[in-house]
Amino acid sequence: MRAVRKCAVCNKAGTTGKPILCCARCQDRYYCGRECQKGDWETHKGSCRAKISLVWYDRYRKCKDGTRHEGKLELMTWPSPEEDLGWGGCFADESDDLKHKFEVEFGGDEARFYKHWPQGFRWTCCGTDAGMKWGCDHHGTGSKPCTCDFCRMGKALPDSIYKERCQTRHGLQLSRGPDPRSYHPQIAQVSAMGRSMMGLDL
Known part of the structure; x- marks a missing residue:
């Protein structure tokens, strides 16, 4: 059975009208919306940047x-x-x-x-x-x-x-x-x- 995705900040599960989306950069962390993602950036940015080697494109x-x-x-x-x-x-x-x-x-x-x-x-x-x-x-x-x-x-x-x-x-x-x-x-x-x-x- 597939695990239910939940927001990493507020723990809210996705719904049909409002799905839980992953971080577009590292695709490792999930959020219910922009506010939660922005609020989590200070915590998340270290692991996000470590996972990928950022290039200009x-x-x-x-x-x-x-x-x-x-x-x-x-x-x-x-x-x-x-x-x-x-x-x-x-x-x-x-x-x-x-x-x-x-x-x-x-x-x-x-x-x-x-x-x-x-x-x-x-x-x-x-x-x-x-x-x-x-x-x-x-x-x-x-x-x-x-x-x-x-x-x-x-x-x-x-x-x-x-x-x-x-x-x-x-x-x-x-x-x-x-x-x-x-x-x-x-x-x-x-x-x-x-x-x-x-x-x-x-």
């Missing part, structure tokens, strides 16, 4: 759909002739200028450069452009279920997607899925219908 891990990236954020420095892209994920004929801007204007500081040019980075967990704010499609390799259509349909990625050559997935060995935790009959039907209507791969 930690603040960007969470996607708008609630999923989280578990890999690293990496500046793309390799070309992609198939897409006519060069250094930093820009058009090949503009890459020298962008690289110069990174080195001179931003002094090689990746954190500052990311704010200027997020599409020049990729996440190593899913091979997606860091400018994309929706979904880490890890197909079963993450700690939480994958939210992509294929995993929800219980299908592995089709060849047309899995074997696509693109700059953001260069050199990565990504899972083809499906993530067995993601399948849901009703969501599978909606995903299949939506992809079919939009003429996308099934």
Whole structure:
């Protein structure tokens, strides 16, 4: 039987309308709301910081759909002739200028450069452009279920997607899925219908 999550401060259990949420940084401590979390920070911050090695891109891990990236954020420095892209994920004929801007204007500081040019980075967990704010499609390799259509349909990625050559997935060995935790009959039907209507791969 699964243990009931309770707030680390007031010991309140979650309800359907108000769930107990974990610390987004270390994911080890649970709170019923912002006030309890803020009140507990002086006590919690030591263990929280000790658990993780903070890097500049930690603040960007969470996607708008609630999923989280578990890999690293990496500046793309390799070309992609198939897409006519060069250094930093820009058009090949503009890459020298962008690289110069990174080195001179931003002094090689990746954190500052990311704010200027997020599409020049990729996440190593899913091979997606860091400018994309929706979904880490890890197909079963993450700690939480994958939210992509294929995993929800219980299908592995089709060849047309899995074997696509693109700059953001260069050199990565990504899972083809499906993530067995993601399948849901009703969501599978909606995903299949939506992809079919939009003429996308099934």
